[in-house]
Amino acid sequence: MKKQKSLKARTRVVKTVIYIVCIFLSLLSIMPFYTMFINATRGTYEIQSNSISLIPSTYLISNWKVLINKNFNPAIGFMNSMIIAVGATVLSVYFSSLTAYGLVAYQWKWRQPFFTFIMAVLMIPTQLSIIGFFQFMYKLGLTNKYLPLIVPAAASPAMVFFMRQYLLATLSLDIVNSARIDGAGEIRTFNTIILPIMKPAVATQAIFAFVGSWNNLFTPLVLLTDRKKYTMPIMVNLLRGDIYRTEYGSVYLALSLTVLPLFIIYFILSRHIIGGVALGALKE
Amino acid sequence: MKKRMLLLAIVLLVAGAMVFAQGQTDAKTAKGSKVINLWSFTDEVPKMMDRYKELHPEFDYDVKVTIIATTDGAYQPALDQALLAGGADAPDLYTAESAFVLKYTQGDMADYAATYKELGIDVDKLLKEAAIAQYTVDIGSNGRGLVGLGYQATGGAFIYRRSLAKQVWGTDDPKVVQAKIGPGWDKFLAAAADLKKKGIAIVSGDGDVWHAVEGASDKGWLVDDKLYIDPDREAFLDISKTLKDKGYHNDTQDWTDAWYADMKGIGPQPVFGFFGPAWLINYVMAGNSGGTKIGEGTYGDWAVCEPPAGFFWGGTWLLSNKNSKVKDAVGDFIEWVTLDSSNTGLQYYWANGTLFGEGGTKDVVASGTVMAKSDGRLDFLGGQNMFDAFIPAGEFATGRNKTQYDESINNIWRGQVREYTAGNKSRAQAIQDFKQQVFDNLGIEF
Amino acid sequence: MRKNGVSYAKWGYIFSIPFFVVFLVFSLYPIIYTAVIGFTDLQGAGRSSFSFLDKPFDNYRIILANASFLQAMKNTPIIWIAGFIPQILLALLLAAWFTSRRFKIHGQAAFKVLIYMPNIITAATIAFLFRNLFGYPKSPVNDLAMMLGIIDSPFYFWLSAWWSRGIISFIQFWMWYGNTMIVLIAGVLGIDPTLFDAAEIDGASSPQIFFRITLPSLRTILLYTLVTSLIGGLQLFDVPLLFNLGGPDQKTLTTSVFIYNQAFSGRYFYNRASAASMIMFLIIMVCSSILFYIMRDKDQAKLNHERRLERRLERKRRRATAKGVDA
CATH class of the missing domain: 1.10.3720.10 (MetI-like)
Structure with a gap:
């Protein structure tokens, strides 16, 4: 009886650890992209004075114009x-x-x-x-x-x-x-x-x-x-x-644009990918 | 159901991109069948081409533009391969920067360049008429004749903040500042110490000083096909080390975010000045000053004076492919850009900032004839006539200290200087490693 | 196997032909061509005709004396191993957790999707992004570290050899552990479940099950992961190129970047780059062969051998009986 209980407790501890690790890894996956997307909406001046921000700004359209001109x-x-x-x-x-x-x-x-x-x-x-x-x-x-x-x-x-x-x-x-x-x-x-x-x-x-x-x-x-x-x-x-591309907001925007289509396809397909793996068990 | 949604989403995405891509290319290749392929490393020459077409409606050619920036040497391999591959996509008109122009005019790729005479340009007469700066002719000529010319004269000056000069020396007079910072690097470092006392960095990073040192040295990296380190260039190690150890700069790398930030004056220390030719003011500093009229950002707070050592930096040369099928058209354009000294030639517009209408950016051009009739006053410089400083600077411009591998060798050199100044290795070791890496990568012996 | 007297064996050949032909034309021929160029004087932009050198191994001699190449040969395995070890360990751990019957992890699918995500993004984009994240003197990482009081003044990451290598290894690790995890999960799901049942009944602990059953059963998959990662890692190109062009001071120069620089920039040393390629080629082949040898399935090999013997006996017997019928 006692053994069972301690086993259960241990399982719970391990499980907590697992969740913490998984959440941490998920954040690690998201963070760089989040920074990138946010900075794509910020002005060069803002980025130069403070390169991290959690809230988007209002320069998306001007960054886009710079990009197209370049x-x-x-x-x-x-x-x-x-x-x-x-x-x-x-x-x-x-x-x-x-x-x-x-x-x-x-x-x-x-x-x-x-x-x-x-x-x-x-x-x-x-x-x-x-x-x-x-x-x-x-x-x-x-x-x-x-x-x-x-x-x-x-x-x-x-x-x-x-x-x-x-x-x-x-x-x-x-x-x-x-x-x-x-x-x-x-x-x-x-x-x-x-x-x-x-x-x-x-x-x-x-x-x-x-x-x-x-x-x-x-x-x-x-x-x-x-x-x-x-x-x-x-x-x-x-x-x-590109040395003449001094507009950092637009650089982040350009990077975001290279990533965005893949993100969309990936999130639509993700169920299939993960599902496919579950079914695609490999025999030794 | 889900599958259909997925398919639909992908189809929409692809279709959208196709329409968009189509629209973009359509705009450029809508009319005519005659095509000029133009390759360049900035949008400067392509924009001239656009303007040329506007001014000459009878010029019925479609221009396909390829722009690849040069910082990491990406432009050269791509251009080389495009020239080699030939065919319909081969460049007809291409540009080269001073750091590698010799490769295309006199070096490994010189065979691809058509002479200006082949393009139907009356070179001898026009050169005299326009009084083109001799160094751009020297760099652009090989045994077969003249194959490339620039439109700028890129003698360099020291560009400093008026308000900071007043703060430290009580005046912003170019004559006084000039005497404080030079001639010679010892006086420059002494001035740096003065500025440091007030918490001001004399330059943004060692790259600023490097361009002056490089352009001022007597000899280039190659002497008799062997690697040669000019004493002036070797001394750069010590200048750079002093700048870093004493905190005389903000330790930025040129062409990075932090470097641009210093032009706005928002770096860790305010930065006193930059080294550069007129194009640096117009195309880099003005856009990064944080303003567009006097009083905004650092706009209008700048002035130019003679640098501690005379130098030149940069410049764009125009070349044409000898296999081009549209030589006459390319010739017309090249003549307009490089040799037309009339009031409707590019250089007159360029010098006075009127290419795209009044009030554009002004620049120092290669033609002495044009310079004599142009006005170089700039709001950015608080109304100073920049030609007063840049025309004398032009005499330092020379092709003598250039080699065709400058871009690659400079990258290696700057890397080793950074290693030394950061304290990662000794001075002797840095020089040794520099020689070794040049040999490893380019097969140039020392 | 024979029905209605039709032999299907020829379809085995037919179905393998496309693979074989494409391989010959697009892989084998270029390899041989590259090997040949390594013995010639082919250098300089635009050349494609060449003649053989009088001293055939001159290019090899030059390359093996090239300090930058030797530096690259040192960097490449360092960067690969530093990225691969955490990658495989974490992937194994995650695969064990996600397939464990004891911890039924909720939200598995979401975790897997997020963990795999970095792998789908263009490495070039990621390298460029990380370059900006670790910029100097102002960048997100520097700002954050200063805000948290870890450092007093900005740190010049691009100038530190170990930081640069570390960041590149981290990018490799971060981009690929999700992929490895997915492959391993597929492998674990393929293990016969009765093995686990039996172990559980015997009262084996999770670690015991993992080390005694899961790991040994994954041998082929692990071999596959190891070999593909070795090949990919030793050919690493885009991340170091975009992160810092192989700098600082060539400390992140990989052999692929070196080969690219030699062959497609500067003076276009096609021949020397070919020699360098062939040296790397041999090294990778030898390493993979060793891996194959170490991780080969000894029991399976024995079994195969026995089976082959059996089949031969069977054939003999059949031939004998056929003769008997004829007679």
């Missing part, structure tokens, strides 16, 4: 990043699922060697081949094109690995076989039956892929020189260098 156009960066990130996400998710399915559902001679190969190329730091990649694309005339930023995503070893783990845990070959009996072709079976089964894993991996592509600075910085094709991270990179 040739900063978040809409273009957003569009470009969107095209690249969506393209890369769709390709990587589809072909990784396809490859993973090929690895799980079929018995073929090179199956195990191919999986070993994927695990091996998982270790390849792709960024380090940028010089060869740049020279190659330069010769093909593909600099300033989106293709080299999208197509390589079709070979994402890490995602194949993840998808394979998921399929091993969830796929029952009976479904596949009954589809075959119904006369469905292999590709159709994959598209109409397997992909829906993989939805939770797809959701999680899609958001990872999207975020990775959206945030990539290195490759676009090397490949894109046309201002109309700049992605969001390149724009932020240039923002840092």
Whole structure:
């Protein structure tokens, strides 16, 4: 009896600690963004005399005007990043699922060697081949094109690995076989039956892929020189260098604008992401 | 239901962005099929282009503008790659700043520049007529001829607060202040001590002094393809250390928030002055003074005098791509900006601040002919005629102490000076590390 | 497996072809190309033709003697490890808490959403934001610290090597612990629940369950996290670049920033940058291989081996019976 009670008490203490830690971490996630959003509404003079404030001010519109006059156009960066990130996400998710399915559902001679190969190329730091990649694309005339930023995503070893783990845990070959009996072709079976089964894993991996592509600075910085094709991270990179941009309120506003679209999408999708993880349990 | 909402939200977001992006590009490429790609590191030349089009309606070209700031050296790699890549998106007209212009006129990228003669400009006649400052011609010429010219003369002066001068020395007369702060850095530091007694910092940060030291030194970073540290530049280590140790400045870095704040006079100590050419007054200080007419902020409380050491800083050169398909049009514009000394040429407007109507910012221009007929009185300087100080300063402007890697090397040097003044390493170590890093990054031996 | 005499094996190949082709063209070829450039004289803006050096390893010699590169080789693992250790520990702790059956944490979903949030934001934005937050002499952090009386005068964060590294490591930690947590939670949920039931019946304590059951079962996932983080961490680029350009005094210069600077600015040393890339490439490959070796599933490997033997026997037997039928 006594033991039970002390256990309960201890549980309560631990739980309190857990809540405190979680609330602290949540605040840590919010704080920098809160500062950013607030400062986006404040004037340069206000920020210079006191850089933190909890209450918004009234300079949002004047900051916006400064920004527009300075040739900063978040809409273009957003569009470009969107095209690249969506393209890369769709390709990587589809072909990784396809490859993973090929690895799980079929018995073929090179199956195990191919999986070993994927695990091996998982270790390849792709960024380090940028010089060869740049020279190659330069010769093909593909600099300033989106293709080299999208197509390589079709070979994402890490995602194949993840998808394979998921399929091993969830796929029952009976479904596949009954589809075959119904006369469905292999590709159709994959598209109409397997992909829906993989939805939770797809959701999680899609958001990872999207975020990775959206945030990539290195490759676009090397490949894109046309201002109309700049992605969001390149724009932020240039923002840092602008010596004539003396209006700090508008800098914070520009940063906020690079973040805002992602925030919106994220909070709409968040239920799916977290839900996807819950369902997307990985079998060892 | 939820899924539909989500889809709808994403579609709306994308559509909104598309419409917005479309509207932005439409505005610029609505009419005509002839395109000029203009690359620059500020909006100064693009704005001149806008004005040129307004003044010359027959100039039927669309101008696609690319602006990339230079602070971290982002402009150069992007411009280089755009020039290399060629094609329809290649720059037709591009600008270079004094810190790296040599690379494009005489250095690694010089082959891409068209000569002004190729653009159809009668160079020899116009140079004489306009009496262009010789140093901008020297910097802009290579074996093939003249490929780049600037429109400003960027000799520097010392720009100080009148009210603070009165407080410390009882007068704001430029002649007196000039004699207090110079010539020479010893007198400058003595003046700093005077000011410090009243709680005033003589400059905002060591960067202000650096531009004067850099522009005043006899030789540049490279002598016979080897790294060379001019004694004047080496002495900057000691000047900077003194400034920091004695609290003679607010320890800001130039082009940062705190530096601008000092122009408004809201830093930890009030700041006495800044080093700079006329453009610093017009394009940086005026906008950051916290006012737009006398009495507001520090506006109108400034004056200029000769600096402790003559120097020049900055300047923009205009170049054209030799592969450009629109050379004639680019040539017309370049001629208007750099060589037209008439009352309808850019430099006349520029010197008198009338490019966008009366009462604009005034500047010192490259053409002696134009300067002779212009008026440099500024409200910002309490009615002082700034040309009195800046025209003599122009004689210090020279291309002799420039190299094509100045931007990169300066960044490394300034970093090491900061390490030394912060007490992180010894003087000898800072110089050693400087040499090493220049060698590591640029392959320049010492 | 064979039904109606149709063999499905070819679909295994077909489904793997896109991956394989894209990999060959966009990954393998550039790697080989990069490796080749490392042995050539390819430098200078705009060049793409090259010839091989008389002394093939000259670029490697130059790079290995390059003090800035060596500094970068030191910085990169320091920054990675300082960010990764707290990241994995906190992620494990949170994963344990959020999957624990004893503490049913309310508002889990909201916590997870907020904790993962930093990961979705452009690293460039975050680095830039933190640069402003830690500015000198005026900035939110300096103002706050002075208001609370922690310091008397503003602190020059950008000039302190350890603060700069620390801030970059913190950004990395802060951006990625949520991601790691999500991956680990997925792993924990995949563990057979009967294992936990049995442990609970045996009266095991939470820490015991965590260390004896959860952790060992997570081996593959941990390996995956470790390897991907190693690869990402040793290629760190955007945060140090945007935070302080690798400064102060190159103390936050990472190898990727170094390679970028060598190849795409200044004098365009494509060849030296390629050599530096290949050195890093080898290091990362060796480290990951070691990780794989250490964390390989010994039982599984043994099992696989046995299975393979079995299958071979099975095939032999079948062939024998087939022959028997034929005969």
